[in-house]
Amino acid sequence: MDRTTTRRWLGGALALAVGSGIALVGGTGTAMAADVNNARNAGFENGLANWACSAGSGTVVATPNHAGAGALKATPGGLDNAKCVQTVTVKPNSTYTLSAWVQGGYAYLGASGTGTGTGTVSTWSPDSPSWKQLTTTFTTGASTTSVEIFTHGWYGTAAYLVDDVSVFGPDGGGTQDPDPVVPTPPAGLAAGTPTTSAVPLSWGAVSGATSYKVYRDGQLAATVTGTSTTVSGLAADTAYSFQVSAANAAGESAKSGAVSARTAKNGDGGNGGTNPAVPKHAVTGYWQNFDNGAAKQKLRDVQAAYDIIAVSFADSTTTPGQIVFNLDPAVGYASVDEFKSDVAAKKAAGKSVIISVGGEKGNVTINSDASATAFANSAYALFQEYGFNGIDIDLEHGINSTYLTKALRQLSAKAGPKMVLTMAPQTIDMQSTGTEYFKTALAVKDILTVVNTQYYNSGAMLGCDGKVYSQGSVDFLTALACIQIQGGLDPSQVGLGVPASTRGAGSGYVAPAVVNNAIDCLTKLTGCGTFKPAQAWPTLRGAMTWSTNWDATAGNAWSNAVGAHVHSLP
Numbered sequence: 001m002d003r004t005t006t007r008r009w010l011g012g013a014l015a016l017a018v019g020s021g022i023a024l025v026g027g028t029g030t031a032m033a034a035d036v037n038n039a040r041n042a043g044f045e046n047g048l049a050n051w052a053c054s055a056g057s058g059t060v061v062a063t064p065n066h067a068g069a070g071a072l073k074a075t076p077g078g079l080d081n082a083k084c085v086q087t088v089t090v091k092p093n094s095t096y097t098l099s100a101w102v103q104g105g106y107a108y109l110g111a112s113g114t115g116t117g118t119g120t121v122s123t124w125s126p127d128s129p130s131w132k133q134l135t136t137t138f139t140t141g142a143s144t145t146s147v148e149i150f151t152h153g154w155y156g157t158a159a160y161l162v163d164d165v166s167v168f169g170p171d172g173g174g175t176q177d178p179d180p181v182v183p184t185p186p187a188g189l190a191a192g193t194p195t196t197s198a199v200p201l202s203w204g205a206v207s208g209a210t211s212y213k214v215y216r217d218g219q220l221a222a223t224v225t226g227t228s229t230t231v232s233g234l235a236a237d238t239a240y241s242f243q244v245s246a247a248n249a250a251g252e253s254a255k256s257g258a259v260s261a262r263t264a265k266n267g268d269g270g271n272g273g274t275n276p277a278v279p280k281h282a283v284t285g286y287w288q289n290f291d292n293g294a295a296k297q298k299l300r301d302v303q304a305a306y307d308i309i310a311v312s313f314a315d316s317t318t319t320p321g322q323i324v325f326n327l328d329p330a331v332g333y334a335s336v337d338e339f340k341s342d343v344a345a346k347k348a349a350g351k352s353v354i355i356s357v358g359g360e361k362g363n364v365t366i367n368s369d370a371s372a373t374a375f376a377n378s379a380y381a382l383f384q385e386y387g388f389n390g391i392d393i394d395l396e397h398g399i400n401s402t403y404l405t406k407a408l409r410q411l412s413a414k415a416g417p418k419m420v421l422t423m424a425p426q427t428i429d430m431q432s433t434g435t436e437y438f439k440t441a442l443a444v445k446d447i448l449t450v451v452n453t454q455y456y457n458s459g460a461m462l463g464c465d466g467k468v469y470s471q472g473s474v475d476f477l478t479a480l481a482c483i484q485i486q487g488g489l490d491p492s493q494v495g496l497g498v499p500a501s502t503r504g505a506g507s508g509y510v511a512p513a514v515v516n517n518a519i520d521c522l523t524k525l526t527g528c529g530t531f532k533p534a535q536a537w538p539t540l541r542g543a544m545t546w547s548t549n550w551d552a553t554a555g556n557a558w559s560n561a562v563g564a565h566v567h568s569l570p
Contacts, residue, residue, distance in 0.1 A: 036176050038088050038096070038167040039149065043177075044070040045207060050086050054152075057082035063226060064434040066101040066131045066163035067210040068248075074151070075159040076105070082160070083152035088167050089174030090140050090147055096169035098149060099135040102128060104432060105158030109134040111149045111167075115141020127158065127462050129432040129483050145172070161434065183209040183246035185253045186227075191242065191261035193409055195417045198232040198446040199261045201242055206253070209246035215255060217241050230446040237265040264417050275389035275418040276350045281569045282307040283562065284422060284452055284495060284544035285551065286356060289313065291330040294503070294549035298332060299342035299353070302548045303556055305563025308420060308449075309346060310356040310392040312547070314382065316364045321371030321407065322378045323357055323364060325386065343387040352420045354390035355382055358397075366407050367400045376410035383415055390420025390449070393440075401439040408440075412447045423451045424497060424544065427458040427471075427480060433487045442488050451484060452495040452544030456508025463531055471508040474529040477518035481540075482533055491522075491537035497544040500551035500558040512561035515543055519562075523569060542566040 040050040044060045045068050051058065058074040065071035074082035090096060092115075100109050102125055110122025116139050123136040140147065149167060153160045183206045192200035201214065205227050214222040214229055217240060221231050234240060239262045243255040285306035288294060302309055314323040333339045343353045357364055357379075366375050379391055391411065393404070412419055421444065429437035430453050441451050455477055460470050463479025464486050470476060477496050484494050498515055499505035517527035525536045543562050545551060551558045 035169050036171045038090060038169065038172050038174060038176065039086060039165045040088075040175070040177060041086075042165045043068040043163060044072050048072075048084075051084050052086075053084040054082065055080040058084045061161070062205050063439075064103060064131075064161065064432075065225075066103075067225070068163070069205050069207045069209065071161050071163040072151070073104075073159055073161050074153060076153040076155055076157055079155065081152045081155055083150055084162070085148050085150045086165075087146050087148050089172035090144060090167070091170045091172050092140050092142050092144050094170045095137060095139045096147075096167050097135065097137050098167055099133055100151065100165040101131045101133050101163045102151075102160060103131045104128065104160040104434060106154035107134065107160040107162065108152045108154075109136065109150075109162075111136075111138050111147045113144070113147045114138045115144030126466070126468075127431065128466065129462065129464070129487065131163070132466075181208065182251040183207065183248055183253050185256045186212065186244050186246050187256065189242065189244055189256045189259045191259050193413045193447070194234075194261050194263045195446055196236040196264045197234050198230050199234065199240060199242070199263065200228070200230045200443075200446045201244070201259075202228040203244050203256065206246040208248055209253075210248040211246075213245045213247060213252060215243045215245070218243075228443060232446070234263050236263050238263050275420075276347055276352060277418075278352055278420060278449055279307050279567075280492070280539070281566050282450065282495075282542045283559070283566050284308040284310060284450065284542070285500075285548040285559070286310045286312045286544075286546050288547050288549045289325075289328045289331060291328070294547065295552035296330070296332060297549055297552060299339065299346060301552075302346070303551065303559040303563070304349075305559035305567070306351065306548060307542075308352045308354060308390075308422065309548070310354050310394075310422065310424075311388070312356045313359045313394070314355050314357045314364075314379075317378075319374055320365045320368065321374035323355075323375065323382070324378065325355060325382050340386055347387065347389065352389055353387070354392050354420050354422065355379070355386070355388045356392035356394050356424075358394035363397045364395060366403045368403060369406065372403045372407035373410060375407040376414065379411050380414040389415075389418065390422065392422045392424060394424040396426060399436045399440065401436040401443060404436075404440050405443040408444050408447070412444075417447070419447065420449045421447055422449050424454055425451065426454050427461050429453075430480070430484055430487075431462060438484075438487060441484075441493075445489065445493070448489075448493050450493050450495045450541040450544075451489060452497040453480065453484070454497045454546070455480060456497075456499050456505045458508065465531060467531070469531070472510050472514075474514055474518045474521060474527065475531040477510070477515070478521045478528065478533065479531040481518075481522060482531075485537060490539070492539040492541050494537075495541045495544050497546070500545040500547060501554035503553065504546050504550035512558050515562050516565040519543065519565060519569070538570065540569075542569075
């Protein structure tokens, strides 16, 4: 969010790359019984063994991965396209199928030195927010006994991920990866802060595991590929016992040691009992604690259509993670007590008033246990002093998911289950579940109210169907919101963030009627553009705008139209 008029522009957000140079050579052939995967360390379970990456561009990460405990992450930079290669032993005059799973930025897969045709085959994929498989084939020449398989990205684009590489065909005589063995039981099972109906769980990764089975009181509750999940649908104020096992193609491990957790009581949580509930369908508006040319408002003047009012913004201090709130005299309050009275009045009217952290100029650093604790303690102190009943994360200068998650969980434990938690990531932050913002949203899903992605100031972006859409359209809003739901957020945790007027952002403004059409498309499958979701999500939370002040400047056109439409949803 911008304290001036516009926010940072993301420069078209990775417009389509040029020239792929795709060439497919050779027949497909029929796999014989003796065919094997000739690639070594194909799932990157042993780091970068057998692989070499240009300019130190490659590393192995534990998450996200397609299967097992690792995946290759390679980052292009400058004149380097992050090329990673492996020499594979093959048989002459033979046909091989080359495949790999990819995610993230532009990803290329190919083989060179095949001895036939041009000697090189390749295929590629544009940015992909989820894992997708690339496949091509090649035929070796009469004297070819080895080929070089490769992956690479595209200059100046985002990092790409690769997992489960296969060079499937006749055994070339090299050694293959060993067959999988049953994994060991997971260690470190721990329960996070329960709500009245859910318990978050996390555990340590197990080498060779491709999935994990979560048990509640001895019964299978979920099967997941990551090392965390939230078990929901639980009864309030009830004790449960949880265990987890690791599994792969060879079988399932024994269950881990049990961990117990009790769900919260209804109405529990610090000052949470005095906090209003967020409506099923809600409208969020940012209130400006500064003067940038928009209409100046006191909090009492914020339009009645807004259910969640995000006070923008908290300020950082010299202590990492710590935040404070400084009421700007430009807003017109005679005293801090007058502001606090307005907060209380809005809450009494059923509105949630939360403190927003970040914005275009805000930079709060949370990258250690100490800074996470400082954030939680200082945020809760603001709750107590001003009456805020929640927090909004609008950090636009990079976040560390591990420590921000810890900070939010500590804050939730202090504030109780009625704490409102919202986020306002930029579009690029929610293109993939591997981004720090998306990882954070999923890690705190059990305490998360809504993610209002800022669908503006971003340029073209990929939708959940793999197509590129330009901002300012129904398709842009719906196809990008679809990514979040398919990526694991509940529809009730997804909102559409747009500017309230043409002056509220540098680009991406859409008329209120377009916003309403997008809401109808997502909730009813009506009003869609060229993109239409495979299903309706009637519990979509609603919409957000920057800002209530710019809305007032434009005669409340946004809140009158969109607010009424959101509140009319069943």
